[in-house]
Amino acid sequence: MSSRTKTSRLYRLWSLAVLAAAITAMVWFATGHRTELRQIFETLRDGLPITTQAEAAGQSAWLDSGPTTIDPQELASLDIEEQDRSDDDYERDEFGSSWLDVDENSCDTRNDILARDLVDVTYEDGADCEIADGTLHDPYTGTTIEGNLSEDVEIDHIVSLGDAWYSGAEQWSDEKRERFANDPSNLVAVDGPANTSKSDDSISEWYPHWDAPGDTVECRYAAAYVHVLAEYDLSVTRDDYTLLKQLEANCKELA
Known part of the structure; x- marks a missing residue:
């Protein structure tokens, strides 16, 4: 940690x-x-x-919105399977080509997550949903980001779509994959380069290279990762499970 x-x-x-x-x-x-x-x-x-002063003004809304300990029952429910990624048959479009309005509030998921995770947001002229600017207290890097959201802030899938594909989503219907890609529990607004660096890695592939800003965000991420896997009945590799067991114990000590 x-x-x-x-x-x-x-x-x-x-x-x-x-x-x-x-x-x-x-x-x-x-x-x-x-x-x-x-x-x-x-x-x-x-x-x-x-x-x-920025810390005193607030931190990531996502960081404060959920548990920072792994649910032991959810972790125990995960199947450990070997995942053959050699075929490289994953395509992003398998999960839909655009953001949806899954909660039927007339705003697409991207703008819903920006509104949830950012502070001091402003909207495009005449728009009720389309966010033009705001301030992100980025949980992945610990930095505060202000500026052009299309360049600096991206929406990350905590369990990446590629990771999900090889963990069981390949067998899903198109509708279920679209729902997964738009599930707010699997989404967080983050620094764009950090999201690019994470790419489609599983937690054991990404975590060793992640320079997290603190223990709390590591535990929050791990708890969310396990919850999404359990919710969608996705499997993990042996390396993923070993790391998650370690994080389960470490995060429990910090709670």
């Missing part, structure tokens, strides 16, 4: 500093040093690191 970030440690140190200032305030107010106290407080506030 990765260590806690430097930013988090800085935040705790500055929180202690602000607490000390507050205690000092009570003493100084009693003696009438209001002007001096205000100057000290403003110096502390302005000295906060920019990344810490």
Whole structure:
């Protein structure tokens, strides 16, 4: 598991500093040093690191929206199978060619996920659904992203479509594959390059190369990954299962 970030440690140190200032305030107010106290407080506030201020404003909505421990019953229900990917017969279009409006709210799934995972969103002129801009506290990298959503932010399938194909989805109907590709429980808005790097890897293929920003997001991802596999009765490789068992134990200790 990765260590806690430097930013988090800085935040705790500055929180202690602000607490000390507050205690000092009570003493100084009693003696009438209001002007001096205000100057000290403003110096502390302005000295906060920019990344810490972003953390204080919020973090990934997806990170806060679900469990950070693997459900042991869901993990135990997974079949362990060898997966032959040598044929390379997976095609993205097998899961549909566009985003759907699965919840019938007149907005497609991509815009639903952007609205869920981003803050300070703005919409295209005259549009109720089409999001033009916003701020993402990216769970995969720990960075804060603002800008052109078509270039900087992508929607990742937690269990990738290629991974699902070789884990059992090849046998599904077209309708079920489309439903899977649009299932919000399997989707998260993330940094575009991080999504490209993950590609169609299974968790054991991607995880060793993932420089996660902290333990919590690793555990949140693992819990979501297992839940989706169990929900759709998808299999895992031996390597996937071994890693997930390890994460199950590690994440339980952190809970």
